[in-house]
Amino acid sequence: MLDHSATWDGLPAATQALIVTNTTVGPLYAARLQQALAGRFGQVHVLQLPDGEGYKSWDSLNQVFDALLSHACDRKTMLFALGGGVVGDLTGFAAACYMRGVPFVQVPTTLLAQVDSSVGGKTAINHPLGKNMIGAFYQPLRVVCDLDTLRTLPAREISAGLAEVIKYGPICDLAFLDWIDSNLEALRRLDPAALAYAVRRSCEIKAAVVGQDERETGLRAILNFGHTFGHAIEAGLGYGQWLHGEAVGCGMVLAARLSQRLGLLSAQRVQHLSDLIGRAGLPVRAPRLEPDPVANASRYLDLMRIDKKSEAGQLRFVLVDDAGAPHLQPVPDALVREVIEAGCA
Amino acid sequence: MLDHSATWDGLPAATQALIVTNTTVGPLYAARLQQALAGRFGQVHVLQLPDGEGYKSWDSLNQVFDALLSHACDRKTMLFALGGGVVGDLTGFAAACYMRGVPFVQVPTTLLAQVDSSVGGKTAINHPLGKNMIGAFYQPLRVVCDLDTLRTLPAREISAGLAEVIKYGPICDLAFLDWIDSNLEALRRLDPAALAYAVRRSCEIKAAVVGQDERETGLRAILNFGHTFGHAIEAGLGYGQWLHGEAVGCGMVLAARLSQRLGLLSAQRVQHLSDLIGRAGLPVRAPRLEPDPVANASRYLDLMRIDKKSEAGQLRFVLVDDAGAPHLQPVPDALVREVIEAGCA
Ligand SMILES: NC(=O)c1ccc[n+]([C@@H]2O[C@H](COP(=O)([O-])OP(=O)(O)OC[C@H]3O[C@@H](n4cnc5c(N)ncnc54)[C@H](O)[C@@H]3O)[C@@H](O)[C@H]2O)c1
Ligand SMILES: NC(=O)c1ccc[n+]([C@@H]2O[C@H](COP(=O)([O-])OP(=O)(O)OC[C@H]3O[C@@H](n4cnc5c(N)ncnc54)[C@H](O)[C@@H]3O)[C@@H](O)[C@H]2O)c1
Ligand SMILES: [Zn+2]
Ligand SMILES: [Zn+2]
Numbered sequence: 043m044l045d046h047s048a049t050w051d052g053l054p055a056a057t058q059a060l061i062v063t064n065t066t067v068g069p070l071y072a073a074r075l076q077q078a079l080a081g082r083f084g085q086v087h088v089l090q091l092p093d094g095e096g097y098k099s100w101d102s103l104n105q106v107f108d109a110l111l112s113h114a115c116d117r118k119t120m121l122f123a124l125g126g127g128v129v130g131d132l133t134g135f136a137a138a139c140y141m142r143g144v145p146f147v148q149v150p151t152t153l154l155a156q157v158d159s160s161v162g163g164k165t166a167i168n169h170p171l172g173k174n175m176i177g178a179f180y181q182p183l184r185v186v187c188d189l190d191t192l193r194t195l196p197a198r199e200i201s202a203g204l205a206e207v208i209k210y211g212p213i214c215d216l217a218f219l220d221w222i223d224s225n226l227e228a229l230r231r232l233d234p235a236a237l238a239y240a241v242r243r244s245c246e247i248k249a250a251v252v253g254q255d256e257r258e259t260g261l262r263a264i265l266n267f268g269h270t271f272g273h274a275i276e277a278g279l280g281y282g283q284w285l286h287g288e289a290v291g292c293g294m295v296l297a298a299r300l301s302q303r304l305g306l307l308s309a310q311r312v313q314h315l316s317d318l319i320g321r322a323g324l325p326v327r328a329p330r331l332e333p334d335p336v337a338n339a340s341r342y343l344d345l346m347r348i349d350k351k352s353e354a355g356q357l358r359f360v361l362v363d364d365a366g367a368p369h370l371q372p373v374p375d376a377l378v379r380e381v382i383e384a385g386c387a
Numbered sequence: 388m389l390d391h392s393a394t395w396d397g398l399p400a401a402t403q404a405l406i407v408t409n410t411t412v413g414p415l416y417a418a419r420l421q422q423a424l425a426g427r428f429g430q431v432h433v434l435q436l437p438d439g440e441g442y443k444s445w446d447s448l449n450q451v452f453d454a455l456l457s458h459a460c461d462r463k464t465m466l467f468a469l470g471g472g473v474v475g476d477l478t479g480f481a482a483a484c485y486m487r488g489v490p491f492v493q494v495p496t497t498l499l500a501q502v503d504s505s506v507g508g509k510t511a512i513n514h515p516l517g518k519n520m521i522g523a524f525y526q527p528l529r530v531v532c533d534l535d536t537l538r539t540l541p542a543r544e545i546s547a548g549l550a551e552v553i554k555y556g557p558i559c560d561l562a563f564l565d566w567i568d569s570n571l572e573a574l575r576r577l578d579p580a581a582l583a584y585a586v587r588r589s590c591e592i593k594a595a596v597v598g599q600d601e602r603e604t605g606l607r608a609i610l611n612f613g614h615t616f617g618h619a620i621e622a623g624l625g626y627g628q629w630l631h632g633e634a635v636g637c638g639m640v641l642a643a644r645l646s647q648r649l650g651l652l653s654a655q656r657v658q659h660l661s662d663l664i665g666r667a668g669l670p671v672r673a674p675r676l677e678p679d680p681v682a683n684a685s686r687y688l689d690l691m692r693i694d695k696k697s698e699a700g701q702l703r704f705v706l707v708d709d710a711g712a713p714h715l716q717p718v719p720d721a722l723v724r725e726v727i728e729a730g731c732a
Binding site for chain 2: 100104111166258347
């Protein structure tokens with residue numbers, strides 16, 4: 043699909059385009075995309091960045107700017123983000139900043155990017171002191187999901203993407219959660235019909251939530267179900283140890299337990315979610331960051347406090363209930379500590 | 388005024404504030420501002436960057452992020468840009484990107500910043516390959532102009548600021564141009580009433596133009612009268628040799644001559660504008676960038692082509708006419724060359 047010229051009909055005219063990709067995805071798909079775009083732009087440049095979350099950095103961002111400026115790219119130049127969420131977030135942010143904004147297109151090639159990161163306009167890079175700390179809200183012109191590209195994606199990455207698919211269930215659509223439950227094995231073996239439905243429904247839910255709160259002043263935060271714990275896991279282990287989706291999977295189990303502790307969610311629902319996450323090939327037990335239990339919980343709390351959901355020192359969590367509704371609320375540290383201690387491996 | 392607590396009434400609540408300033412302005416005004424804000428924020432941090440256009444850079448931007456992150460500043464943290472356009476543009480961009488956007492307040496302390504850069508929401512940093520290449524459209528919560536701060540500003544900087552005041556005349560308000568003509572000496576000696584009127588009228592005109600075209604898709608470009616030549620002068624001499632306002636002053640003379648060559652502006656009006664710019668203490672003859680005349684014009688053209696007003700290689704200029712109306716149009720290279728050759732010292 044991404045290599046069909048017709049896929050790109052209707053994009054505004056520009057003399058130059060820049061495909062930003064990485065050293066894993068580039069060799070697989072960049073030439074096809076470049077050829078499909080060749081008739082539409084005078085020049086289609088390709089920039090291949092190193093692969094990895096660690097390269098969602100200042101340094102990579104500067105490489106995009108250097109490429110744009112060395113080709114004397116103007117304000118109409120179109121950027122194409124060809125890759126997973128790392129390439130998408132970084133390229134989107136580069137597009138947001140280059141000459142105060144040039145158009146860009148998302149071409150997500152991971153399940154996570156297709157169901158989550160490419161939709162909604164959040165772009166960012168990491169800072170040594172925190173993930174996604176520097177960024178912008180900036181919408182792509184278009185998102186093109188080619189499900190065929192998922193065939194080259196490692197199974198571990200498919201599982202990580204499933205974490206974000208699963209998250210849409212507990213926060214607002216229990217029917218979708220049931221559908222996932224029935225189709226999980228089909229999804230894991232990349233059954234085209236199952237994949238197509240999961241991607242479409244995920245994007246619909248995300249777009250509906252974001253449409254009501256683009257700048258994340260309230261509702262949008264529900265998409266971060268499992269993410270407050272998840273970010274702590276990613277930061278605590280060092281980025282790249284666990285995949286984002288793995289950390290989120292495990293984070294959802296902790297968030298569900300916290301919901302249970304507050305009387306919102308039944309033990310049965312917690313168990314069901316935890317089982318589903320396990321069946322998706324994701325970890326359900328949190329990593330121990332410190333040998334001592336008290337120190338371990340403190341470390342989690344510290345890491346969560348620097349996360350942006352923490353305002354004025356008050357830790358707020360996305361919790362869920364038995365009716366499939368989200369609750370965004372502050373939680374006493376003591377309860378969080380209990381859940382961490384009970385949830386750690 | 389900036390040191391009166393009442394000046395800051397009505398700002399939203401936040402636990403932390405960060406004043407970004409530089410080593411020249413900080414020692415003069417930061418303590419007063421910090422004191423005035425002390426009652427309103429739990430903590431008011433101050434970050435002093437080195438002084439100069441060369442520090443409108445990645446590196447300085449990172450220093451702002453480092454300061455914010457090391458104080459664990461959240462999404463409500465308010466940034467205050469205390470200084471000239473350099474501090475304002477950089478701080479505004481930092482505010483646009485930190486956690487995808489935190490509120491910020493402009494406290495401009497140069498004439499140029501008070502009449503131009505603090506209004507309109509353009510923020511940016513420079514890239515070694517081009518000025519203001521990386522940035523965002525991001526509006527300040529409030530702009531607080533304390534005219535008293537201009538008393539410590541060097542006369543050369545006052546002149547540079549007057550260039551931006553003057554530019555509002557030819558592009559849309561000949562009556563204001565006449566007023567400036569009659570009040571130029573009062574402005575240069577910082578007469579409070581004259582200054583207050585010039586700042587107010589400048590901001591009104593800029594806000595009216597920006598209000599019709601925030602993202603600079605058309606009309607807003609008229610505010611760049613003199614800037615295409617000006618940016619070439621700044622880049623050609625190396626940033627910091629000529630002040631931005633000096634380059635713009637001289638650039639307006641070249642743009643007026645180009646308008647004359649195209650039959651839009653009378654010789655008399657060109658002379659009048661050139662005289663006014665000279666009386667403001669600004670250069671009216673362009674610097675020679677190459678000894679050979681042809682090579683010199685080519686160098687100007689090359690530098691202007693990388694400027695963002697150049698799209699698809701076509702150079703477009705803001706021109707003005709005898710009725711005080713702007714014209715944004717492409718101009719043949721040959722005419723531009725003639726004007727550069729005639730206008731160089
Ligand atoms: N913007 C948002 O709203 C949002 C939402 C969720 C996550 N994110 C971000 O997304 C990032 C994670 O995204 P991700 O999970 O896609 O990680 P990723 O971009 O690192 O991709 C995972 C791995 O798969 C490789 N890959 C990508 N496509 C492939 C393909 N078709 N075949 C073979 N290999 C392929 C990549 O090179 C990489 O090694 C994180 O940085 C996270 O912060 C952003
Ligand atoms: N964002 C916009 O729309 C816009 C418009 C025009 C210019 N700009 C930008 O503004 C910058 C130029 O701004 P500028 O002319 O204010 O330069 P500047 O910020 O460098 O200030 C000029 C000098 O005056 C000093 N200074 C500032 N206030 C002072 C005071 N009250 N007393 C004594 N010294 C003081 C500064 O430290 C500096 O040395 C350029 O980077 C330009 O690109 C932006
Ligand atoms: Zn996520
Ligand atoms: Zn200017």
